[in-house]
Amino acid sequence: MDYVTAGESHGPQLTGVISGLPAGLKIDSEKINNALRSRQGGYGRGNRQKIENDVVEVVGGLRHGVTLGSPLALVIKNNDHSNWSKIMNPTTAATPENTLRKVEKPRPGHADLVGGIKYRQRDLRNILERSSARETAMRVAIGNICEQLLAQLDIKIVGYVQQLGSIKIEEKPLDVEQISAQINQNDMRVLDKQTVLKMHDLIDKTKRAGDTLGGVIRVVAENVPAGLGSYVSWDTKLDAKIAAAVVGINAMKGVSFGDGFELGGKLGSEVMDEITWSKEQGWKRLSNHLGGFEGGMTNGMPIIINVVKKPIPTLYKPLQTVDVNTKEIKKANVERSDTTAIVAASVIVENVVAIELVKAILDTFEASNMERLKEQFAAYRQEVKDY
Ligand SMILES: Cc1cc2nc3c(=O)[nH]c(=O)nc-3n(C[C@H](O)[C@H](O)[C@H](O)COP(=O)(O)O)c2cc1C
Ligand SMILES: C=C(O[C@@H]1CC(C(=O)O)=C[C@@H](OP(=O)(O)O)[C@H]1O)C(=O)O
Secondary structure, rough: OOEEOOOOOOOOEEEEEEEEEEEEOOOHHHHHHHHHHHHHHHOOOOHHHHHOOOOEEEEOOOOOEEEEOOEEEEEOOOHHHHHOOOOOOOOOOOOOOOOOOOOOOOOOOHHHHHHHHHHOOOHHHHHHHHOHHHHHHHHHHHHHHHHHHHHOOOEEEEEEEEEEEOOOOOOOOHHHHHHHHHOOOOOOOOOOHHHHHHHHHHHHHHHHHOOOEEEEEEEEEEEEOOOOOOOOOOOOOOOHHHHHHHHHHOOOOEEEEEOHHHHHHHOOHHOOOOOEEEEOEEEEOOOOOOOOOEEEEOOOOOOEEEEOOOOOOOOOOOOEEOEEEEOOEEOOOOOOOOOOHHHOOOOOOOHHHHHHHHOOOHOOOOOOOOHHHHHHHHHHHHHHHHO
């Protein structure tokens, strides 16, 4: 399976095409729309989310709600395009009138300056439009289709917020269902609802100061059988593929698995997950410090992924930059912006991990048809248990 997305932030729409999905996968568009709604949620976002009401339209590869095995084509409209229809018209030639709102003062931390240099653009809007995280709406739509496939194979996945700026949540081990139930009760997707008001206060205070926040996200995937991915080459390791996909999301600066960077300060005896076997449960570990991966392969324990998101680059109290045309020292461009998008990011990371899991599964099993995939997957689960 593979996918491509197209579309600018204030252009007419986002487009996505997924190839290599099995035939016979039932797709519930309402579930996709719920995921899109979650991505739009969370305290601390800017006014753009009041304009958008993301819904997916499937325009190819589906008949009566079931995949045909042909490329699946998706569309999400940008409501805001109606406010940008001249400036972001894909086909009308440039005129002084429709090239207003030029961006010439690159924002430190965004793609503006380097993108301008690389693509030889003097209006950095030509960079900003595609480097915007607006595109992640389509990745969530694609990810939700993957989550629907994973659900058919009894694999569950969830992403949530573990840290916002200086507020970090201590947690005890929970399963995906328990995590989902707790995080869906608050607008910060956190396990400890006592911290929600503190987080709102921090966001308000930061916004008033013209500043922004990042945070840490955790994703847990459960009931993934041992043996997805392979140790045989660097580019077949599934943990490596997940890391690449996650850092491929705007503003993500680091990934770790299980106990992550803390592993560096521990003894081997403290963190290697001891092995056990029973007829009823098959192979299990007595702990999960390594987050479900050994040798680039899933080991059957829950997959645990930690991701750090940097603060939002656009500051209402802008930092120093240089005008790319006059070369004068200036304050950076201010576009309407989020104070934090950590909640959205937790939804996006969850969905991007779901995409990588589905890719690994479809690479491993004959997947022309969903029923055959399910049969093979069930037989494989049994083989793993009995090994
Ligand atoms: C959901 C989401 C929303 C974002 N919103 C904004 C925003 O409003 N303003 C902004 O400057 N950056 C925002 N960002 C971050 C930029 O898109 C990102 O920093 C930029 O594309 C540069 O890429 P890099 O941070 O990966 O280097 C957002 C990121 C995500 C994931
Ligand atoms: C549009 C979305 O996020 C955008 C991501 C973004 C950026 O620079 O990444 C900048 C902002 O764009 P705008 O100036 O249009 O408000 C965010 O709103 C979205 O998530 O749907």
